[in-house]
Amino acid sequence: xxxxxxxxxxxxxxxxxxxxxxxxxxxxxxxxxxxxxxxxxxxxxxxxxxxxxxxxxxxxxxxxxxxxxxxxxxxxxxxxxxxxxxxxxxxxxxxxxxxxxxxxxxxxxxxxxxxxxxxxxxxxxxxxxxxxxxxxxxxxxxxxxxxxxxxxxxxxxxxxxxxxxxxxxxxxxxxxxxxxxxxxxxxxxxxxxxxxxxxxxxxxxxxxxxxxxxxxxxxxxxxxxxxxxxxxxxxxxxxxxxxxxxxxxxxxxxxxxxxxxxxxxxxxxxxxxxxxxxxxxxxxxxxxxxxxxxxxxxxxxxxxxxxxxxxxxxxxxxxxxxxxxxxxxxxxxxxxxxx
Amino acid sequence: xxxxxxxxxxxxxxxxxxxxxxxxxxxxxxxxxxxxxxxxxxxxxxxxxxxxxxxxxxxxxxxxxxxxxxxxxxxxxxxxxxxxxxxxxxxxxxxxxxxxxxxxxxxxxxxxxxxxxxxxxxxxxxxxxxxxxxxxxxxxxxxxxxxxxxxxxxxxxxxxxxxxxxxxxxxxxxxxxxxxxxxxxxxxxxxxxxxxxxxxxxxxxxxxxxxxxxxxxxxxxxxxxxxxxxxxxxxxxxxxxxxxxxxxxxxxxxxxxxxxxxxxxxxxxxxxxxxxxxxxxxxxxxxxxxxx
Numbered sequence: 001x002x003x004x005x006x007x008x009x010x011x012x013x014x015x016x017x018x019x020x021x022x023x024x025x026x027x028x029x030x031x032x033x034x035x036x037x038x039x040x041x042x043x044x045x046x047x048x049x050x051x052x053x054x055x056x057x058x059x060x061x062x063x064x065x066x067x068x069x070x071x072x073x074x075x076x077x078x079x080x081x082x083x084x085x086x087x088x089x090x091x092x093x094x095x096x097x098x099x100x101x102x103x104x105x106x107x108x109x110x111x112x113x114x115x116x117x118x119x120x121x122x123x124x125x126x127x128x129x130x131x132x133x134x135x136x137x138x139x140x141x142x143x144x145x146x147x148x149x150x151x152x153x154x155x156x157x158x159x160x161x162x163x164x165x166x167x168x169x170x171x172x173x174x175x176x177x178x179x180x181x182x183x184x185x186x187x188x189x190x191x192x193x194x195x196x197x198x199x200x201x202x203x204x205x206x207x208x209x210x211x212x213x214x215x216x217x218x219x220x221x222x223x224x225x226x227x228x229x230x231x232x233x234x235x236x237x238x239x240x241x242x243x244x245x246x247x248x249x250x251x252x253x254x255x256x257x258x259x260x261x262x263x264x265x266x267x268x269x270x271x272x273x274x275x276x277x278x279x280x281x282x283x284x285x286x287x288x289x290x291x292x293x294x295x296x297x298x299x300x301x302x303x304x305x306x307x308x309x310x311x312x313x314x315x316x317x318x319x320x321x322x323x324x325x326x327x328x329x330x331x332x333x334x335x336x337x338x339x
Numbered sequence: 340x341x342x343x344x345x346x347x348x349x350x351x352x353x354x355x356x357x358x359x360x361x362x363x364x365x366x367x368x369x370x371x372x373x374x375x376x377x378x379x380x381x382x383x384x385x386x387x388x389x390x391x392x393x394x395x396x397x398x399x400x401x402x403x404x405x406x407x408x409x410x411x412x413x414x415x416x417x418x419x420x421x422x423x424x425x426x427x428x429x430x431x432x433x434x435x436x437x438x439x440x441x442x443x444x445x446x447x448x449x450x451x452x453x454x455x456x457x458x459x460x461x462x463x464x465x466x467x468x469x470x471x472x473x474x475x476x477x478x479x480x481x482x483x484x485x486x487x488x489x490x491x492x493x494x495x496x497x498x499x500x501x502x503x504x505x506x507x508x509x510x511x512x513x514x515x516x517x518x519x520x521x522x523x524x525x526x527x528x529x530x531x532x533x534x535x536x537x538x539x540x541x542x543x544x545x546x547x548x549x550x551x552x553x554x555x556x557x558x559x560x561x562x563x564x565x566x567x568x569x570x571x572x573x574x575x576x577x578x579x580x581x582x583x584x585x586x587x588x589x590x591x592x593x594x595x596x597x598x599x600x601x602x603x604x605x606x607x608x609x610x611x612x613x614x615x616x617x618x619x620x621x622x623x624x625x626x627x628x629x630x631x
Binding site: 069075122125126127129130132133134136137140141144145264267268270271272275301302303304305306307308309311312315316319320321 | 374421424425427428429431432434435436438439440441442443445446447449450560563564567571602604605608609611612615616619
């Protein structure tokens with residue numbers, strides 16, 4: 001293989017171009033979904049409320065990955081590390097410094113933003129498979145780092161930390177689970193609106209320009225290095241918030257809850273939901289929470305195989321994830337209206 | 340100094356495992372342009388097939404050859420049935436497909452052969468090699484097989500018609516099709532060869548790590564790391580990368596204080612990333628020039 005150079009034909013990208021208008025839901029649909037999210041918890045059992053809370057939390061984490069991959073075209077298998085940092089920040093602040101749980105969330109968002117931004121710096125030199133390996137290394141290192149001896153006083157080592165669940169404030173007549181659900185919902189809505197607006201802003205357009213063609217973007221005057229690291233920072237910050245909420249909801253943090261398996265699940269959630277389609281993040285989150293349980297109930301011994309087969313079915317039927325279903329639905333509605 | 344040479348030797352011995360796996364990783368990457376996350380599980384399944392054959396009384400080498408043939412056919416079948424329909428789907432969807440394949444193979448192997456650890460025979464014996472306590476004859480044999488495989492692949496890709504066709508199909512598919520190469524079957528052939536090489540790696544690794552459905556988890560990570568370090572476009576780089584990762588890992592464990600078994604992997608990976616930051620295409624990889 002003597003040729004020193006190889007020319008790669010144009011138009012070969014890892015992440016497909018999604019126009020920014022196709023990244024969100026219409027106003028009407030959004031309001032219906034919001035109403036359902038507000039009303040449903042009043043009529044179901046506490047366990048289902050808990051599962052809905054987890055759905056929102058994983059949805060946020062997938063959304064964060066979606067901004068990074070679907071928005072700026074960078075691939076990450078290290079989201080579990082940012083999730084862990086967020087979870088531990090909240091747990092340590094609540095248990096050691098007695099800070100109110102709601103206040104720990106902006107703090108962990110800030111810490112994770114900084115961490116992600118700094119991690120994005122060396123990652124600038126890497127792309128594609130190489131970036132995947134670097135983020136993967138971060139994900140495998142994180143549980144080991146949390147177990148380190150000199151951190152044990154703060155992190156509780158292998159045993160982890162138990163987090164107290166907050167009560168509903170102002171004497172509201174709500175169970176802890178329900179309060180936490182509404183709290184998570186409020187945070188989720190805020191972050192969702194922030195993300196949608198971010199992608200519609202100048203910065204969002206810069207992300208997408210980099211995703212679609214880095215060289216063209218930089219020749220148009222986009223500061224590629226700045227926006228790439230910024231995308232990492234924002235994504236890490238949102239993942240950190242998800243981690244904090246996760247720690248409060250599960251009431252427990254331990255190094256082994258945040259292994260590479262979590263990062264892979266989040267990745268699968270993004271693919272199933274549709275890369276670059278923000279509402280799909282929550283569909284993807286539903287997939288990674290409920291399908292493994294479903295597989296377990298179909299066959300205990302073969303649960304992994306059943307999960308794999310279901311995943312194959314999904315990617316055969318809709319290779320572009322839930323976004324494809326939404327687009328089909330939209331076209332169908334459009335046709336019906338014309339008739 | 341003696342400690343140093345000993346650790347380097349031990350590193351080379353473990354590095355042979357990674358080199359084998361990295362070679363399989365690079366093979367598939369050459370053919371399909373993706374890292375196959377299920378590669379380790381495919382190798383594990385092949386190794387179980389050979390173990391089963393030996394349990395039924397087939398001799399080692401007969402089982403070895405039969406497994407090789409089985410893996411080759413199985414690799415082609417997986418490509419034709421599962422991944423050809425996904426050829427037009429986005430890259431990330433393909434990666435999700437690999438993860439699904441991983442789950443399916445791991446779980447079925449667990450169901451067929453259960454999760455207990457099994458002994459696996461070696462054809463080279465396990466006595467000390469040339470009087471050294473650190474390298475056994477099995478590990479020396481493993482290094483030998485890896486080098487032979489590498490030479491074989493080199494001649495295949497460099498001097499045979501079909502090897503040339505495979506390279507063409509991988510680097511410029513459109514032009515390859517124009518000169519009459521069936522690129523779709525070249526991809527299938529790549530899958531077959533990668534699976535067969537993976538099965539050789541599996542059968543050589545099994546006596547060291549013992550046979551069980553999760554045996555490849557750790558090995559595959561190192562194999563990926565080695566392939567990326569060496570440069571994903573170069574089989575030679577993959578093998579060198581494998582040995583380097585093995586040596587890195589051992590030296591870090593010995594000389595950096597406070598590094599137990601647990602931190603070996605993160606440190607090895609951190610070193611690899613530092614190398615990549617300086618040489619983004621790997622040590623022996625070709626730099627790909629993009630046309631704007």
